[in-house]
Amino acid sequence: MNTETDYLRSIAEEIAAKKYEKALTDPDKHLLTEAKRLEHDITVRLHGIDNFTQRETFYFDILNKLIAICDTLFEISGNINPNVSVLLNLLDAVRRIVPSEISPKLQLPKAFVYLQQQILASRWNEQEQTLKEQQIDPKLIAIAAIPFQHFATNRHKLYWRDFTWVKGYEESLENIDWQNADCGSPDEALMSMLISIDFNDDRFFIYCKKYISKRTSQYPIKKRRLAELAECEKLILQDTQNELPSYNHRRHDISFKLIGWIKKESDAVRANELLDEDDYLKILLRHILKMPLSIENIESLINAP
Numbered sequence: 001m002n003t004e005t006d007y008l009r010s011i012a013e014e015i016a017a018k019k020y021e022k023a024l025t026d027p028d029k030h031l032l033t034e035a036k037r038l039e040h041d042i043t044v045r046l047h048g049i050d051n052f053t054q055r056e057t058f059y060f061d062i063l064n065k066l067i068a069i070c071d072t073l074f075e076i077s078g079n080i081n082p083n084v085s086v087l088l089n090l091l092d093a094v095r096r097i098v099p100s101e102i103s104p105k106l107q108l109p110k111a112f113v114y115l116q117q118q119i120l121a122s123r124w125n126e127q128e129q130t131l132k133e134q135q136i137d138p139k140l141i142a143i144a145a146i147p148f149q150h151f152a153t154n155r156h157k158l159y160w161r162d163f164t165w166v167k168g169y170e171e172s173l174e175n176i177d178w179q180n181a182d183c184g185s186p187d188e189a190l191m192s193m194l195i196s197i198d199f200n201d202d203r204f205f206i207y208c209k210k211y212i213s214k215r216t217s218q219y220p221i222k223k224r225r226l227a228e229l230a231e232c233e234k235l236i237l238q239d240t241q242n243e244l245p246s247y248n249h250r251r252h253d254i255s256f257k258l259i260g261w262i263k264k265e266s267d268a269v270r271a272n273e274l275l276d277e278d279d280y281l282k283i284l285l286r287h288i289l290k291m292p293l294s295i296e297n298i299e300s301l302i303n304a305p
Contacts, residue, residue: 004038004041005038005062005065005066005069007034008031008034008035008038008066008069009065009068009069009072011028011030011031011034012031012069012072012073012083012087013072015028015031015073015076015083016072016073016075016076023081024081024082024083025082026082027082027083027085027086028083028086031083031086032086035086035087035089035090038090039090039093039094042062042094042097043093043094043097045058046058046059046097046098047097055098055101056101056103059098059101059102059103060103060105060106062094063091063094063095063102063106064106064107066087066090066091066094067091067106067107067108067109069087070084070087070088070091070109070110070111070112071109071110071111073087073111074109074110074111074114075110078114079114080111080114080115084111087109087111088109088111088112091109091112102160103160104159104160104161104164104245104249105159105160105161106159106160107157107158107159107160108158108159108160108162108163113151113154113158116151116163117151117152120148120151120152120166120170121148121152123148123170124145124148127144127170127173127174128141128145130173131144131190134178134186135186136186136187136190137187139207140187140190140191140207143201143203143204143207144173144190144194146201146203146204147165147166147169147199147247148166150162150166151166161245161249164245165197165245165247168197168244169197169199172193172196172197173193176189176190176193187211191208191211192235192239194254195208195236195239195240195254195255195258196239196240196241196244197241197244197247198240198241198244198245198246198247198253198254198255199247199254200246200247200248200251200252200253200254200257201247201248202251204254205254205257205258208254208258209258209261212229212232212258212262212265213265215228215232216228216229216232216265222269222270222272225269226266226269226270229262229265229266229269230266232262233259233262233263236255236258236259236262237255237259239255240253240255
C-alpha cells in the first residue's frame with residue numbers, strides 16, 4: 001500500500017514544481033481522482049487487517065505519508081487552496097475509519113495547524129474575556145493562555161496528543177461553574193481545573209508554589225502552617241485524575257511535582273520548629289543557672305508553658 005501513495009506524492013511534487021502564481025479555484029483533476037481511489041483502497045485495507053498491531057502500524061505509516069504529501073502542497077503558498085483541501089479531506093476520511101486508533105505521536109499537517117490557529121485564537125479570546133470578568137489574577141490568565149499560544153506560533157512541532165489535549169482543555173474551561181465552584185475564589189477554581197487536566201507547564205508549577213507560600217505565610221504559628229500545607233496537599237490529591245494525559249508528556253505530572261514540593265516545605269517547617277525548641281531550652285537553661293534555688297522558683301519553672 002505504501003507504494004500506492006507514491007503516485008499521489010508524484011502528482012503533488014509536479015504541482016509544487018509548477019508554482020502557480022494565480023489563485024486556484026479548482027483542484028488538480030489527477031490529484032482529486034487519485035485521492036478518491038486511494039481513500040477506497042485504504043478503507044478496504046484497514047478493514048481487512050484483523051491483527052491490532054499490524055493495523056496500528058499500517059494506519060500510522062499511511063497517515064504519515066499522506067501528511068507529508070499535504071505539507072508539500074501547503075508549502076507552495078502557505079494557505080488552504082483547493083489542492084490542499086483535497087488532501088485534508090482525504091486525511092479526515094482516513095482518520096474516521098478507525099478514529100480510536102490514531103497514535104498520539106502522529107505529527108499534525110501544517111495546513112491543519114494553520115486552520116486550528118485561527119479557530120483556537122478566536123476561542124481563547126472568548127475564554128480570556130470570561131476570566132477577566134471573573135477578576136482572575138492577570139498572571140494566572142497569562143499562564144492559562146499558554147496551550148493556546150502553543151498552537152498560535154510556528155516554533156514547535158505539533159502532534160495529535162497536543163490537539164486532543166487543547167480541545168479537552170477548551171471544554172474544561174467552558175464547563176467551569178463559576179457561581180457554584182467548590183473553591184475559595186475564582187483563582188482557585190481555575191487552578192483546580194488546571195491541576196485536574198494535568199497542566200504540568202513549569203510556569204504554572206511556579207505560580208502554584210508562590211500561591212501556596214503566600215497562603216501559608218499568613219500563619220506565624222508553625223503548626224498552623226503545617227496544617228495549611230496538609231490542606232493544600234489534600235486539595236491537590238482530590239483534583240488529581242491519573243487517567244488523563246499530561247500537557248507535556250516529557251515531564252512529571254503537576255500533582256507529583258506540587259506534592260513533592262509541599263512535603264519538602266513541611267519538612268523544613270518541622271526542622272525550624274525543632275531548632276526553635278532547642279533555642280528555647282538553651283535560654284531556659286541559662287535562666288535556671290542564674291536563678292537562686294528556692295521552692296518558689298522551682299515551682300514556677302515546673303508550671304512554665
